[in-house]
Amino acid sequence: MAQEPVLAVESLRVEFATGDAPPVVAVSDMSFEVHRGETLCIVGESGCGKSLTALSILRLLPRPYGRIGAGRVLLDGRDLTTVSEAEIRAVRGRAISMIFQEPMTSLNPVLTVGRQIAETVMVHEGLSWQDCMDRALEMLRQVRIPEPERRLHEYPHQLSGGMRQRVMIAMALACRPRVLLADEPTTALDVTIQAQILDLIRDLQQETGAAVVLITHDLGVVAEMAQRVLVMYAGSKVEEGSVEEIFDAPSHPYTRGLMAAMPHLGGGRGKRLNEIPGVVPALDARPPGCAFAPRCMQAVARCHAEAPPLVQIGGTHTVACWAHGQGARA
């Protein structure tokens, strides 16, 4: 990929300031790139900072406590962390769109879905209301909602969860964004509907060439959708690589733990699923060394004392673990 990335996040740090105490770092030294038409999956367990990373790209961190402490977010080379409020607003929904996890609550219950989709177009393209509604109808058709003419004038409560998520996707894509941030778009849906929504995202991505950042904790979704995978643990990137690299040679003990925790068909009935012992350390109680060390089977003394740097172990495969790179790899 010699071509310039559409979106590049560089050494991003997200922190929360509460009172006089030093800020709590929720995401640290996060870097990744996505290219046109590419899908990057960010994987990790609840509370590891996946959603915060996505929110900070659009500067939607919960105010007044959350803030970007350091780093840059480059959209086509322009740093979004320093642009004015008006400029970031012009980016939201137009160049970068976001789909939220809960299709039940991310639509306004008192407005028809047609109005909500048309609004995105209205805000950014300033077309006449009729044109905006036409676009909304076209979007509903594109996300394959049956009877779009009727659905256009319906309220969110008249739609099923799957259809609401389709409406969210229609809203997100109404202005043909170059980047789509999807924060667990299928977590709240039935498995069959999940597959339909993922198919839809993939098809529309092929049509529009958008770069997709898909946040999930479901490795099945990752295998299905991703070209590249980024594994997060406790606010930091622990491993990144192409989907083949990650699935064929998971190198961080945490990634391997995640893989092992997946149920397998024919994996023996009645056996307990593998789990990773322990819990994620609290934000303000991170161990000095590797954040995963307290739960890691292979941890050695060095892991508890010193945080491992990211090292390259294959083509595009990087991992932050003392078991790889420097001395250990030789």
Add this chain to the structure above:
Amino acid sequence: MAASEVTAATAAVAPTARRRPSRLRRIRRYLLPAMGAVLLVILILSALVAPWMAPYDPFEMNVVDRLLPPNEAYWFGTDAYGRDIFSRTLYGGRVSLVVGASVALASTAIGLLIGVIAGYFRMADAILMRIMDGLMAIPGILLAIGLMSLTRASIWVVIVAITIPEVPRVVRLVRSVVLSVREQVYIQAATAIGTRFPRLMVRHILPSTFAPLIVQATYIAASAVLLESYLSFLGVGTPPEIPSWGNIIAEGRLYVQIAFWNILFPSIFLALMVLSINVLGDGLRDMLDPRLARRL
């Protein structure tokens, strides 16, 4: 594939929609509010057409006919000056109507504005809400007496005096709705598509306040009608030369033992007006907030 979603959804909805509500519940949901609305419309119309419908000039004194009981010529009887109580009662409705409507409109408009600001801007919230707490501590009747003694008695002073203590109630209501709505994911979603603040406010947050506001406005109108009568009865409300229900009752009070109709008819009108507004308000609440209605 998506079509099966649709059928599944309609199938799930159908059985609950079919279930017939009990007779009592139907009466409470539809019949009572409808009766309230009809009664209110009749009262409003009677006040509006008073100049054409009243058989006598409400100010015309007819000393020969003083304190007559209801008869064919004077349907509601006459008062101590021989004025027709029916005509006066019709005209009195105009005062109640103006006061009820203006207080409801003014307090919801002002309350909505302040409530939205308090609900959305944390800085303003602390200051505004303390002011509102202060206003709420002022008894409406005392405030009216104070204002009356400072200015000349007029119907506008009555409206202001009743509006001021009502505003904080509206502010609290609006603020609580805004506080809960602003944390909703759909507000974040609207922000994420680049919606500006004024638009976010007007299109996404304000509509959620309308249902409770409409209901609250009816209660305010009812209590304003009642308060206007209290004030007029005490002689600190509508100036005595204008017939209002409170004034008529206040004047009739002196003759209650020999001419009870002096206070009976305006009292009935007052009670019916307040009752009809409240019943209508309850009906609106049940219709606009189905979740609460189901619990009742």
